[in-house]
Amino acid sequence: MSQKEQLIMMAEDELIEYSTEARKIEKLRRKFGFAVPYPQQRQIRDEISAEMPKNFLAKLVEENRQMVALPFWGIGGLGLLLGISGRQPLDFIATAIGFYAAFSIQKLGWKLEAKRLVIKTLDEIEANVTAPEGKVQNRPSSD
Numbered sequence: 001m002s003q004k005e006q007l008i009m010m011a012e013d014e015l016i017e018y019s020t021e022a023r024k025i026e027k028l029r030r031k032f033g034f035a036v037p038y039p040q041q042r043q044i045r046d047e048i049s050a051e052m053p054k055n056f057l058a059k060l061v062e063e064n065r066q067m068v069a070l071p072f073w074g075i076g077g078l079g080l081l082l083g084i085s086g087r088q089p090l091d092f093i094a095t096a097i098g099f100y101a102a103f104s105i106q107k108l109g110w111k112l113e114a115k116r117l118v119i120k121t122l123d124e125i126e127a128n129v130t131a132p133e134g135k136v137q138n139r140p141s142s143d
Contacts, residue, residue: 003036003040003044004048006036007032007035007044007048007118007122008048008111008114008115008118010028010031010032010035010118011024011114011115011117011118011121012110012111012114014027014028014117015110015113015114021117021120024117025117025120025121025124028117028121029121029124029125032122032125033125038125038129041122041125041126042122042126044118045118045119045122045123045126048115048118048119052115058112061105061108062109062112062113065105065106065108065109065113066106066109068109069101069102069105069106069109070102072098072099072101072102072105073098073099073102074098075097075098075101076094076095076096076097076098076099077098078094078098079091079092079096079098080095082094083095
């Protein structure tokens with residue numbers, strides 16, 4: 001498993017916990033520091049950023065994967081209901097297609113969200129490393 005895949009897996013693990021994005025980034029910063037040396041982090045960030053789709057549909061799936069998958073869950077459920085009640089085996093095809101599409105959409109959205117979290121975390125690490133001494137990014141200054 002490459003370091004890039006390791007970082008994405010760590011981000012996926014962090015996504016399952018119910019916490020704010022800032023807390024997730026804070027936890028991941030420590031893990032990323034141990035997993036990947038700082039000079040390689042920029043290269044990995046660029047690779048992940050290049051892999052991210054830039055089209056409208058990918059953005060929609062990343063931000064609202066459950067909303068996009070909901071109609072397909074409905075198609076799968078309706079096909080199951082009609083297949084059982086009407087004893088029509090062809091309706092089970094709609095069930096299989098609907099459930100597969102819904103699951104695939106949610107899985108894609110999960111991966112995209114994890115990659116976005118990796119990018120944000122690596123950006124935060126870089127911002128804190130390149131910040132002037134005494135000035136930490138994303139925190140109010142006491143000047």
